[in-house]
Amino acid sequence: MSENTGNTRARIQSVALELFTEQGYEKTSLREIAERLGVTKAALYYHFKSKDDIVNSFVEDRLDRLDGLIKMGAEPPVDVAARRRELLSRYADEFFGSTGHSVMRFFDQNQTVLKSLPAGQMMRERLLQLATVLAWPQDSPTAQLRATLALFAVHSSWFAIRSPEITDAQRRELALEIAHELLDRIDGTP
Amino acid sequence: MSENTGNTRARIQSVALELFTEQGYEKTSLREIAERLGVTKAALYYHFKSKDDIVNSFVEDRLDRLDGLIKMGAEPPVDVAARRRELLSRYADEFFGSTGHSVMRFFDQNQTVLKSLPAGQMMRERLLQLATVLAWPQDSPTAQLRATLALFAVHSSWFAIRSPEITDAQRRELALEIAHELLDRIDGTP
DNA sequence: GTCTATATAAAGATAGAC
DNA sequence: GTCTATCTTTATATAGAC
Missing domain, CATH: 1.10.10.60 (Homeodomain-like)
Incomplete structure (x- = not known):
């Protein structure tokens, strides 16, 4: 007892x-x-065993899940636009999922310090890869910016929407709505 | 000598x-x-006189400049959409200006820690106000998110565009292009 | 598994000489 | 205006008892 x-x-x-x-x-x-x-x-x-080890303990699981997304993004898509939407939608699931939410916020808030921790370097690398499978290096600079902003739409829905009565599920939907607009313009306006 | x-x-x-x-x-x-x-x-x-005092020393000037923008944003506009574009364009000038650039990057990178410093609180407050004059509380949650993303387009153009041959002036232009798209949709799609 | 006690290192900050 | 020397506080981390 x-x-x-x-x-x-x-x-x-x-x-x-x-x-x-x-x-x-x-x-x-x-x-x-x-x-x-x-x-x-x-x-x-x-x-x-140390302070960073606490960070490691909640990072490993996230890395695996992001790796899944990146792997999916690396495979040749049937429909590029649909693939992008799917990637982002799954990323939002991660972000708004039970544990994911708080861990990802932790990363947002500690970017700089985490540069010096191995766990942080891994996460940064994964997020960069994710941005890269959304807009490849051969895509235009504008495309790269749109892809990054699409990811950030998910992140910032957390604090940018200041209406207090909005639920997490609604934040997710609104973020995806705008993210999809951004993604769809990647090839749309050359 | x-x-x-x-x-x-x-x-x-x-x-x-x-x-x-x-x-x-x-x-x-x-x-x-x-x-x-x-x-x-x-x-x-x-x-x-202290470590934070170093931070204070490069914050004061920035605060004044942001206050100028916020004040401008608070006055009743003739054309709302044009006002938003103008605000963001001036903000980009600040951001890409000689000293502004590095100071604003410093804030991006130290958000969390700066919550506990008076200087940091002031800056956070100003950026929030700036987001608020772009999309007011009575605007839709989507509008708020678009406004925040427009600001972030300027910030992230720094690292999101990975093509190394791009100049700062070009980053500014590309960021504003996408930011304006986002802003124009604030009233466009109700 | 949690405690007391302690080692060790490094930080921010100050006093006073030059 | 910069130095040497030092104070004080706090941090991460460990040893060993219970």
Whole structure:
């Protein structure tokens, strides 16, 4: 009947993710995470071998899922435009999915610091690849910009839509609506 | 004939801005800045009273300039669509202007950490206001998202266009082209 | 699995000489 | 205006008891 056996690891991840996202990775100390959980720093080191290791723990799963998308994007498409829409729609699923949401926000908020962590470098690389399968290097500069903005439509729907009564599902739909407009113009206006 | 009299302050700003942008504010120590300049930390404290004070020093000028834009956006426009284009075009001028460029990139890269600095809060507030004069709260959620993406088109043209031979002036033009498309649709598709 | 206690390193910041 | 030297605080991380 003991309340927290085995799930401490998950609770650490949850609190760390929240604080890292809210205040930044560097600004959040292990002491602060430990206090929030009512344990000591030493307890954290039982579950994770270092501070970056906490980041690694929630990155691996995301990498695999993004790799799936990129692989799909690399295969020759029957219909280029439809493929782009499908990629972005699936990306939105990832982004708005249960765990994906908070992890991706964490990346948005800690881009710069994450450049120096291996886990962060991997994620950056994946997002770049994703942008690349949406608009290839041989496409025009405008096409590249449109593709990046389509991805960012998904990301920014989180904070750019300030109407508080909007649900996550609605944000996803609105983001995709605009993202699709952008994508469809990639070949549309040469 | 002494080489560096009086301009040390400016050299500190320049190096700090570069390192803060590249590695993040928290990850960059005063020791590192000092070493890069060939001086000691104590010298830094002669010119700036604290680490955040360095940030303040390059923020104030930007704030004034953004305030000018916001004020212009708050006045009743003759033609709403033309006003939006004008605002964004001026914003692009700021962004691609000599000093503006690097300072705005610094903000992009340090959003999260800057939440805890007064200077950062001010800048966030201004960018939010700018988004708000582009699409008002009574506009649709889609309009809000389009407005934010238009701003981001300017920001992301910096890294999203990966063709290396493109000049800054061209990036500005391409960004505005897409930004204007987005803005024009704010009232266009209800 | 969690604790106390501590090692170690590095940060921001200041005092006072030159 | 820049230096040396130092203070103070805080961080990540570890050792070993319970």
